[in-house]
Amino acid sequence: MNCKNCNQEVNANFCANCGQPASIKRINGDYIVQEIGQVLNFEKGIFYTIRELLFRPGENVKKFITEDRSRLIKPILFIIVSSLIYSIINNFFKIEDSYLNYGGLEASSVGKIFKWVQENYGYANIIMGVFIALWIKLFFRKYDYNFYEILILLCFVMGMGMLIFALFAFLQGVTKFDLMGFAGILGFAYITWAVGQFFDKNKPLNYIKALFSYFFGAISSMILAIAIGIAIDMILK
Numbered sequence: 001m002n003c004k005n006c007n008q009e010v011n012a013n014f015c016a017n018c019g020q021p022a023s024i025k026r027i028n029g030d031y032i033v034q035e036i037g038q039v040l041n042f043e044k045g046i047f048y049t050i051r052e053l054l055f056r057p058g059e060n061v062k063k064f065i066t067e068d069r070s071r072l073i074k075p076i077l078f079i080i081v082s083s084l085i086y087s088i089i090n091n092f093f094k095i096e097d098s099y100l101n102y103g104g105l106e107a108s109s110v111g112k113i114f115k116w117v118q119e120n121y122g123y124a125n126i127i128m129g130v131f132i133a134l135w136i137k138l139f140f141r142k143y144d145y146n147f148y149e150i151l152i153l154l155c156f157v158m159g160m161g162m163l164i165f166a167l168f169a170f171l172q173g174v175t176k177f178d179l180m181g182f183a184g185i186l187g188f189a190y191i192t193w194a195v196g197q198f199f200d201k202n203k204p205l206n207y208i209k210a211l212f213s214y215f216f217g218a219i220s221s222m223i224l225a226i227a228i229g230i231a232i233d234m235i236l237k
Contacts, residue, residue, distance in 0.1 A: 001022065003015040003017065003018060003020050003022075004020065005018050005020040006018045006020070010022045045073060046073055046078065046081065048071075048072075049072045049073050049078060049156075050160070050163065052071075052072065053072075053156055053157070053159075053160050053194070054160065056197075057156065057157055057160065057193075057194035057197060057198070058194060058195075058196075058197030058198035058199070058201060059197070060072065060156075061152070061153050061156050061157070061194075061198055062198060064152070064156075065145075065149050065152060065153075072156070075152045075155035075156050075159070076126070076155055078155060078156060078159040079125055079126065079129075079155045079156075079158055079159035079162070080123075081159075082159040082160070082162040082163045082166070083121035083124075083125055083159070083162045084121075085162070085163065085166045086121060086162045086163070086165050086166040086169060087119070087121055089166050089169045089170050089173065090166075090169050092173065093169060093170070093172070093173025095169045095172060095173060095180060108229060108233055109228075109229035109230070109232040109233045109236075110225070110226050110229030110230065110233075111229075112229070113225045113226075113228065113229045114225065117225070121162060125158050125159075125162065126155070127221060128158075128217065128218060128221040129151055129154040129155065129158055129217075130151065130221075131216075131217040131218070131220040131221040131224075132154055132213055132214055132216075132217025132218065132221075133147055133150040133151045133154055133217070134147070134217065134220075135212070135213040135214075135216045135217045135220070136150050136153075136154075136195065136209075136210070136213040136217075137150055138213075139209040139210075139212065139213050140199050140206075140209060140213075143199055153194075153195065153198055154195075156194075157190070157191050157194040157195060158191060160190060160191075160194070161187040161188075161190060161191050162187075164183055164186055164187045164190060165180070165183050165184075165187055167183075168180060168182065168183030168186075169183070188214065191210075191214055192207055192210045192211045192214060193207065193210075194210075195210035195213065195214070196208075196209070196210040
């Protein structure tokens with residue numbers, strides 16, 4: 001029998017050339033439970049990742065980048081899952097409907113872009129993370145981390161930021177107290193702290209650089225979104 005992946009001859013349960021299983025089990029209920037368990041398990045799943053990022057974000061992301069990439073779940077998956085959790089809670093309690101105002105731009109391309117951002121936080125966070133990563137690379141250019149490593153850092157810490165928003169959105173939905181303003185401050189503070197800790201937790205200047213990197217990155221992505229929306233409207237007129 002030949003391997004279905006690399007076409008090499010297989011004489012055992014796994015291909016000696018590429019490691020592909022000789023036969024793949026059918027997908028059933030046990031497979032689904034096992035897959036969910038791998039994502040949610042407390043040893044190397046999302047709960048473990050949340051715990052480690054909550055108390056030692058800089059140290060754990062640094063280890064993920066330079067030493068061990070099996071301890072935490074995949075960064076892109078993490079930010080998408082955390083953003084999905086926030087979106088589900090927000091849509092259930094209608095949190096943003098009470099304060100979101102496009103200022104009469106709902107029918108314009110700018111309003112539609114902002115609406116897409118609101119409904120697709122996972123992808124929007126990754127896009128905004130690109131801009132923040134560029135500013136971090138500029139402010140922390142003396143450190144030996146490339147753009148993609150910084151982007152991985154942001155996937156983790158921005159994912160935690162979305163979980164903070166999700167927690168306070170849930171509490172606001174249950175208690176009816178306006179908590180999202182505090183959540184925004186706390187999320188912003190966490191991301192600043194985590195990024196500064198990643199580069200060197202003993203240098204206070206790093207936290208200031210992290211703060212400005214996040215602020216300028218968010219503003220840059222917003223300016224680009226507005227510019228694209230205005231350009232589309234001008235072309236369509």
